[in-house]
Amino acid sequence: MVKVFLVDDHSVFRSGARAELDGLVDIVGDAGTVAEAIAGINRTCPDVVLLDVHMPDGGGLAVLRGVDADTTFLALSVSDAAEDVISVIRAGARGYVTKSISGRELAEAIDQVNSGDAYFSPRLAGFVLDAFAGGEVAEESAAGPEHDPVVDALTRRELEVLRLLARGYTYREIGKELFISVKTVETHASNILRKTQQSNRHALTRWAHSRDLD
Known part of the structure; x- marks a missing residue:
């Protein structure tokens, strides 16, 4: 249950x-x-x-x-x-x-x-x-150009995982660094890919670099 x-x-x-x-x-x-x-x-x-x-x-x-x-x-x-x-x-x-x-x-x-x-x-x-799909909610668009809504959507833990992924850490190494299980790392990585709309880890790393998130 x-x-x-x-x-x-x-x-x-x-x-x-x-x-x-x-x-x-x-x-x-x-x-x-x-x-x-x-x-x-x-x-x-x-x-x-x-x-x-x-x-x-x-x-x-x-x-x-x-x-x-x-x-x-x-x-x-x-x-x-x-x-x-x-x-x-x-x-x-x-x-x-x-x-x-x-x-x-x-x-x-x-x-x-x-x-x-x-x-x-x-x-x-x-x-x-x-x-x-790229549509906007009016209240969100008012935030201004200084905010990246995709980055803002990431949780604190997801940002931590993202930075380590961008630095080349393996899932197991990330788990040891953050004191979480490999399964939890995989879940966070999957959520990050979904939220950032990146297709794989290499694309995600480039995305993170372009936003100085590494």
């Missing part, structure tokens, strides 16, 4: 989600704040984190960027705004569903992202396809 950690700042929603998912997944913990979420996820190492997007102290993005555990994130929110969807996907979430989803559908979404696939509520998939 998939191990799940639930993050939402409303205790009533967390209780309801637990009831809906009872017997379908193994909920190993929950949290209502960013700090509690980061600590709990790093402690329990769940397979999947159900992550609320809008929370105090930085919201879901702060959790995504603060977690070191090797886990998969599925955003779960009342919001279906394009900018919310794109921001958490760029930060590393594997899917995004709205809170109108049924318990059984949510369990299916959890299984799908845990298997390595992406999952989106039907009307949200188009936002992601447009963004990664």
